[in-house]
Amino acid sequence: MKRLLIVSLVLAALAGCQGGSGEKVMARYVPERADDFVFENSLVAGRFYGKALEGNPTSPGIDIWVKLPGRLVADEWYKGAQEDPDYYHHNHGGKDCYKVAVSLGGGASAPMIDGKLCYPATNYRSFEMLEETPEKVVFVLHYPQWQASETVSVSLDKQVTVLPDTYFCTVEDRYTFSGAETLTIAAGVNRHPAQETLVEECLEEGVYALWEHASDQSIEPEDGMLGVAVVVPGALQAAVTPDGIHGICTREVRSGEPFRYQFGSCWSKGNVKDAATWFETVKKQL
Numbered sequence: 001m002k003r004l005l006i007v008s009l010v011l012a013a014l015a016g017c018q019g020g021s022g023e024k025v026m027a028r029y030v031p032e033r034a035d036d037f038v039f040e041n042s043l044v045a046g047r048f049y050g051k052a053l054e055g056n057p058t059s060p061g062i063d064i065w066v067k068l069p070g071r072l073v074a075d076e077w078y079k080g081a082q083e084d085p086d087y088y089h090h091n092h093g094g095k096d097c098y099k100v101a102v103s104l105g106g107g108a109s110a111p112m113i114d115g116k117l118c119y120p121a122t123n124y125r126s127f128e129m130l131e132e133t134p135e136k137v138v139f140v141l142h143y144p145q146w147q148a149s150e151t152v153s154v155s156l157d158k159q160v161t162v163l164p165d166t167y168f169c170t171v172e173d174r175y176t177f178s179g180a181e182t183l184t185i186a187a188g189v190n191r192h193p194a195q196e197t198l199v200e201e202c203l204e205e206g207v208y209a210l211w212e213h214a215s216d217q218s219i220e221p222e223d224g225m226l227g228v229a230v231v232v233p234g235a236l237q238a239a240v241t242p243d244g245i246h247g248i249c250t251r252e253v254r255s256g257e258p259f260r261y262q263f264g265s266c267w268s269k270g271n272v273k274d275a276a277t278w279f280e281t282v283k284k285q286l
Helices: 002-017 074-081 275-283
Strands: 026-030 036-040 045-048 063-067 106-113 126-133 136-147 153-162 168-178 182-190 198-204 207-213 225-231 237-240 246-254 258-267
Touching (some): 026 126, 026 136, 026 153, 063 106, 063 225, 063 258, 106 225, 106 258, 168 182, 182 207, 198 237, 198 275, 207 237, 207 246, 207 275, 225 246, 225 275, 258 275
Antiparallel strands (some): 036 045, 106 182, 126 136, 136 153, 153 168, 168 258, 182 246, 207 225
């Protein structure tokens, strides 16, 4: 009996290390759902698109999910999606109501050449887990080389750090390129001008943030508001792209030099209720 008790305690401890109630962050490859790569803490969640989704869409954009503060829900939502593909588009204490399409979504980056964002030719194709504990996850997504312009070829290693109890994730992008001494890199968010969701925006040195209506209501209408932002220390500018689609912060880098920034999001049904509170929260990240 004593031996059985010891074995039970060991198994319980192992279960806690592998995603039990002590886990405050998570990130993983999702082979059961089109090669997604999901990340989450107690306040935010989202995903990057993998190979199986190429063409539907091929996009580096971050698909942010809204959620109530508290427990981790991504695994539950993916499990529900096995029976109902639209499971996480319905409210289960949060949902996916943010439209990415071919864009930077909720905080990706891309080279900007001659005033145009030059997206990778594929979604991420491989990944590495650099650190994985109940309170910190660090992963790298690899985007293979693509032709960003007639003369410039680029590849990207995107390192993302997820910590507990924050609306922001930290990114270290390393663009390796030839055909230019430096590249202008833009981190930004989709303003959804075609859907007229934008309510207020904040442009300051190194900061672009917005407060908007849900950008995708095709499955279930959403009456809450979303806050989305990027913070780029040392940015050359914060601006809206000429086509009006993105709010961006830019900085020049040399090949292999890290481009560091943060992206973040919130939901008005959580703790951040209005634009002023969100913008103050964003500016504190600088």
